[in-house]
Amino acid sequence: MRQVLLDLQSGSIEVEDVPVPAVTKGVVVENAYSLISAGTESSLINLAGQSLVGKARSRPDDVKKVLQKIGTDGPLPAYRQAMSRLTKPEPLGYSCAGTVVRTGTDDFEVGDRVACAGAGYAVHAEYVAVPKNLCVRVPDGVSFREAAFTTVGSIAMHGIRNARVTVGENVAVIGLGLIGLLTVQILKAAGCRVIGIDIDREKLALAARLGADAISNYDGLTERMKVFSPFGADAVVITAATPSSAPVETAGRLVRDKGRVVVVGNVGMNVPRDVFYEKEAEVVVSRSYGPGRYDRNYEERGIDYPIYVRWTERRNMEAFLDLVQQKKIDLDHLITHTFPLDSAPEAYNLISTGKERYIGVLLQYSPNGAGAAGTVTRLAEPEARRREAPAGARTIGCIGAGVHAQSALYPNLPGLPVNLGGVATATGLSAHSVAKKYGFAYCTTDYRTILDDPGIDAVLIATRNDLHAPMAIDALRAGKDVFVEKPLATEIDGLRGVVRAYNESGKRLMVGFNRRFSPLARRMKEFFGNRATPMVLHYRVNAGQIPPGHWVHDDEQGGGMLISECCHFIDFMQYMTGARPVQVYARAIEPTGNLRKYDNFQATLAFDDGSLGTVTYTTLGDRSYSKETVEVFCDNAVGRITDFRDLELRRGGKVSRERRWLAQEKGFAEELLAFVKGEEADFAGSVATTLATFQAWESIDTGAPKEIDLGRVGL
Template sequence: MKQVALDLQSGSIEVENVPVPTATRGVIVRNAYSLISAGTESSLINLAQQSLVGKAKARPEDVKKVIQKIGTDGPLSAYQQAMGRLAKPEPLGYSCAGTVVTTGSDDFEVGDRVACAGAGYAVHAEYVAVPKNLCVRVPDGVGFREAAFTTVGSIAMHGVRNARVTVGENVAVIGLGLIGLLAVQILKAAGCRVIGIDIDREKLSLAADLGADVVSNYDGLAERMKAFSPFGADAVIITAATRSSAPIETAGRLVRDKGRVVVVGNVGMNVPRDIFYEKEAEVVVSRSYGPGRYDRNYEERGVDYPIYVRWTERRNMEAFLELVRQKRIDLDRLITHTFSLDDAPEAYSLINSGKERFIGVLLQYSPNGTGISGTVTPLPKSDLRRRKVPAGAKTLGCIGAGVHAQSALYPHLPGLPVHLAGLATATGLSAHSVAKKYGFSYCTTDYRKILDDPAIDAVLIATRNDLHAPMAIDALRAGKDVFVEKPLAADIDGLRGVVEAWRRSEQRLTVGFNRRHSPLARRMKEFFGNRASPMVLHYRVNAGQIPPGHWVHDDEQGGGMLISECCHFIDFMQYMTGARPVQVYARAIEPTGTLQKYDNFQATLAFADGSLGTVTYTTLGDRSYPKETVEVFCDNAVGRITDFRDLELRRDGKASRERRWLAQEKGFAEELLAFVRGEEPDFVGSVATTLATFLAWESIDSGKPQEIDLGPVGI
């Protein structure tokens, strides 16, 4: 299929041929029309077109993160990660309409006409995969052209709801772009009197035609407002887009005593205190298109809110379409341009140049499609594909292409003695761009195509945590050697399933515990190679806070930092001691505010050789301080690794030190090389490490130490 993509490095718009997405909890829709959001999409394009310096100035918080990365990871690693993010094309669009062709939800049937919402879902593409709560049926009498406005219409709808208007109230709308003109019509349908405000005479005229009772530019606005409503506006809705705080200052002057100001557009927020204080006016920033937005359970999993949360984003979408059906909203007057999908770059050129007036710009899709219609896309041969690979080398297929895979794993693939066959990711655009970048033969949105490929004899799995175990089981059953990122499983049942599949197969399974492969770790292990006593180890992780909404905190997808990250440090201790963990005792700080329950903890482990190890994991520190420090004490000697850039070894008063100035040596390249060469992994050790994290969780909950027994998981 064809899809519109933004190159974040150059700012250019391209139409790429990518695989059709696959359905999970929602539907696959063949698009008829999609709406370009001139404001949101143009701002992203303008940012992409800036130089690196310009991008840095526009995103100072991102620059701060890169500087912190330089301090911990080294300048080369930080640069590679930053450029890796820019190298990934960005999908555009978040409002479209079309026909359901595949359904994974009881709410919809094949053939249903639907309107879809959501960045990353309702994109400019011939086919889109959309969760059920971001999808609504289009009522009879409403065409796809009109339905493509549904998402933007629900943004205007939610802004009006936040204003809490009632019949007969006087409302001012500042900014008569697309959302402003929709807000005017929604307010009129709600029985309000409306004054529309803008600097553009044509928009003022259009607002009047669409029902605004009064229209005005800023010249003489005070007098017109006084004539319209002597006591001021009951509510002011700001739909303008500008860095200036002039709109909110104007809103403060227009609103009545104890009135309401709702900010929908992206405007400056330097609120004049004196004006709002005197009127005790209320200011609300409207969040997108209703309750449910940014809620993973609602948007991704389809868990609806009870009806007393009356106007969710999906219900707002339905309400908007109903107003369109009733002819209370006129969209024909707002559609100024329609382009074919292939002409999308021309559409964005029109918007960005400003040479021609526009309001609603649609992309139209061919009913029969013009791109491929399958979930697999072959890629042309590239220089990377022509590289020499030793005879008998393995053929590798990869699943997943998230941030970790692209920054830590995939950059090493072209240098490995391996044939790169297929890459599978959930979205076609990501699959295409990453597969093309690293020299894969094809890309797909269906990971089972990788498992069914007889040419592939090894699979690398780098997806979200909850998919590790089921995909590893599927790959083992398909007769593939498996490299799966940590954690091996997100719960005990998943771990048992992996062990059973491993026992039944004759395949190797390697878990991505890369730190044991670091050259610095190996030198430390050699330093203690002839030890006569147990070790005492301390692994301190100054992680910094991860936002509460991040998927790693999700009980289903991530399992929290204890499951997702602590396994690394337990495995490192197991590698260093050469002994299995036999007991774990853990305590954690109770959750308060933004602190998650298992984000600040200490876990003490006893090993079979008598060694003791403690993991201290905290999000409470300063990010400028080293992130990872591991210390080993044994036989009157000390070893220390800091951020896998600095190794210090001490014995008999003498110290040696190795430092890496440009980048970390975390062992990613070495672990991948060991896998493709067929080296035998310590699978049982990986199971012991994984089980230890689950039991650490139980120890925190029970307040008691837990014995680590591999028997119940099948070892």
Template sequence: MKQVLLDLQSGEIQVEEVPAPLARRALVVENRYSLISAGTETALINLAKKSLVGKAKDRPDDVRKVLAKVTTDGPFSAYQQAMSRLAKPEPLGYSSAGVVRETGVDDFEVGDRVACGGAGYAVHAEYVAVPKNLCVAVPDGVSLQEAAFTTVGAIAMQGVRNAQVGLGETVAVIGLGLIGVLTVQILKAAGCRVIGIDIDPEKLALARDLGADMTTNYDGVLEKLQSLSPFGADAVIITAATKSNAPIEAAGHLVRDRGRVAVVGNVGMNVPRDIFYEKEAEVVVSRSYGLGRYDRNYEERGIDYPIYVRWTERRNMEAFLELVRAKKVTLDRLITHEFDLADAPGAYGMIAGGREKYLGVLLKYSPNGNGSRPAGSVTFMEPETGTRVKKPAAVQNLGCIGAGVHALSSLYPNLPQLPVTLRGLATATGLSAHSVAKKYGFAYCTTDYRKILEDPETPAVLIATRNDMHAPMVVEALEAGKRVFVEKPLATTPEELRMVADAWKASEGDVMVGFNRRHSPLSRRMKAFFANRSSPMVIHYRVNAGEIPADHWVHDEEQGGGMLISECCHFIDYMQYMTGARPTLVFARGIEPTGVVSKYDNFQAMFSFADGSIGTVTYTTLGDRAYSKETVEVFCSGAVGRIVDFRDLRLTRDGKAETEKRWFSQEKGFVEELHAFARGEGFNFTESAATTLATFRAWESIEAGRPVAVDTASLGL
């Protein structure tokens, strides 16, 4: 299928052939129309066109994150991670309408006409996969052309709701672009008197034609408003888009005593305190298009709010379409341009050029005519694309599944160095699959990972998806006879671990888990330093992770498993590697949780090992990210080894210290572990299973408040 892509490094708009999406827990919709959001999309395009310095000035928070990375990871690693984010094209669009071609939910059937919303979902593409709470049925009497405005209409609806307007109230709307004129019509449908404010005479005339009681520019606006309402506006809704502070200042003068100001557009927000203080006016920033926005349970999983949480995203979308059906909101005069999908670069060029007046700009899609989802879930890459290099004839082919942040920053940049031929790449979205496959020279890409497992020319797979998908995919890969490299954690529940262990025992394939730190050259040197030890080891592994947002997917019970399961496995494996012995007992204790601070993100876990060694993991999110993240210390046989952030090694014995320092980047072992996998080395599933089981037993220990045995025999290993 074809999709509109933005190159984040150059700002160029392209229409590319990418794999079609799969339904999973969503709908696959064949788009007929999608609406270009001139303000939001143009701002992103303009940012992409800027130099690295310009991007940094516009995104100071991101710069601070990069600088913190430089402190702990080194400048090269930080730069590599930052550039990997820019290398991935960005999907554009968030409001479309079309026909359901495949469904993974109960609410819709194939053939239904639907309006779709959501950045990353209702994009400018021939086919989109959209969760059910971001789709609504299009009523009879509403065209798909009109329905493509639904998400933008819901933004206007939410702005009106945040203004808390009542029947007969006077409302000023500042900014009469697309959302502004929709807001005017919605307010009139709600029984309000409306004054529209803009500097463009044509927009003022259009707003009058669409029902505004009065329109004006900023000249004498306060006097004109008083002729409509002597006490001022009951509410002001700002739908302008400007860096200027003028709209919020004007709103302060226009709003009545104890009135309400709802900010919908992206405007300057230096609120003049004296004006708002004197009136004790309320200011609220309207968030997108309804309750549920940015809530993963609502948007991704389709878990709805009870009806007393009245106006969710989906209900706002439905309400807007009902106003269109009842002809209380008319859209025909708002559609100023239509472009075929293939001419999308021309549409954005028209918007950027400023030579033509525009309001509603639609992209139009030609129906495929067969009434079904396209078979093209696999896209074969052109031979000349990517960075493919010649490989020795005897090496294996490799398929990859997943292309998230970790894969793109730490794993995939090393692929060109491996003695493998890259076959297929599977990711959840066609855009991601296409862009990464093109960059690294995969033979084909797909949104269906089973295409990789079914490929007879792919004996080995690399799995780098979200955590909850690891164990099921490993089982499927083993059943397909593949050799598997899977990112940690191997499993997120004991039941999943048992399932993987059973599949491993029954399969001719093998599994290597991405415990990269044991492959670091610094780790190898420290292990060699203790090679002739005469006593057990005492190990302390301290991790200063820094604050992790409560809504990060790693905390999701299904997708992540929390930091104890997701990350602590690294450090248990490291101690197992250093001691050469399996963990036998764990006693863990978390802090008493307060607010958003989790005991599973802030804990100490002490492990006993079969050779008599002991090791403690201290993991916390309460420290400063600018401080070193990881420090491991090993005490044994009158000697001490220490590694800080895998950049600084110090080995001390008999009062003498040897040191090594990596100035520009970390040596965490990513490239070394991938080379080991490609060579058929580093496979030790039983150790990885023991590590994974130990994380679950640490969880149990925190819950029970007592030591818990790590019984690897329970896995039959």
């Protein structure tokens, strides 16, 4: 299929062939029209067109994160991660309409006419995969070209709801672009009197044509406002887009005592306190298109709010379409340009240059789809830098292309003695960009294509945590050797399934416990070779806060930090001791505020050789401090690794130190090389590690130590 992509490095717009996305908890829609949001999309394009310095100045928070990463990981990993984000094309668009061609929910059937919303979902592409709560049916009598405005219309709708207007109230709308003109019409449909304010005469005239009771530029505005409403506006809705705070200042002068100012557009927010204080006016910044926005449970998992949360984003979308069906909103006068999909660069050029006046700019799609509708796209010419693999080299297929995969794993692929077969991700864009960058033969949105490919004999799985176990099981049963990122499983039944598939398949499985492959770790293990006593180990992790909404905290998808991260440190202890964990006792800080129960804990493990290890994991520290420090005490000697950049070994008063200046040595390249060369992995150890994290969780819940018995999972 064809999709509009933004190159974040150059700012150029391209239309490329990518695989049709997979359906999950929603629908796949064949687009008829999509709407270009001139303000939102232009700001992203303008950012992409800036130099690296300009991008840094525009995103100071991102720069701070990069500097923190340099401090812990070194400049090379920080650079690679930053560049991996810049080299990944960005999808554009968030409002479209079309026909359901595949469904994964009972809410919709194939053939339904729907309007779709959401950045990253309702994009400019021939086919889009959209969660069910971001889709609504298009009523009879409403065309696809009208329905393509639904997302933007719901933004206007939510802004008006935040203004809490009632029939007969006087409302001022500052900024008469697309959202402003929609706001005027919705307010009129709600029984309000409206004055539209803008500097553009043509937009003022159009607002009057669409029902505004009064219009005004800024010259003489005070006098016109007195005529319109002597006591001031009951509410002011700001839909302008400007870095200036002038709209907010103007709103303060126009609003009545105890009135309401709602900021919908992206404007400067230097609020004049004295003006708003004297009127005791309320200021609200309207967040997108209603409750549910930015809530993963609502948007991704399809969990709706009770009806007492009356106007969710989906219900706002439905309400907007109802007004369109009732002919209370006129969209014909707002559609100024329609471009075919392949002319998208021309459409964006129109917007960026302003060579013609525009309001609503649509992209139109062929009724039957101009591009292929398959889930596989073959790359005609892989990247020239892809070197030839040795004769008889294995062919590897990859599943997943998240931040970790693209910053830590995939950069090592060109240096491996393998052929790169296919790469699969849920979205066609990420699959295509990774395949193009690293030289895969094809990309797909159906991971079973990788498993069914007889030319692929090894699979790398780097998806979200909850998919690791089921995909590893499928890959083993398909007769492939498997490299799967940690954790191996997020619950015990999944772990049992992996063990059963491993025992039945006779294939190899390696878990991405990379730290044991670090050259510094191997140097430390050699230092303690031929030891005479058990070890005492302490692994301290200063993790820093991870946003509460991040998917890793989701019990279904991520398993929490104890399951998804602690496994690394337990595996490291197994490697260092050469022993199996047999018991774990763990305690955690009780949740309070933003602190989650399993994010700040200590787990003490007993090993079958008498060694003891403690993992201290906390999100309460300062990120500028070292992230990982592991200390090993044994045979009157001490070893310490800090952030896998510093190694210190002490024995008999003598100190040996090693320092890596440019980058951490976490063992990513070494583990992948071991996998493709066919080295036997410690599968039983990986299972023991995973089971230990489950038992640590149970220990926290019960307050008692827990035994780690591999017999529970079939080993």
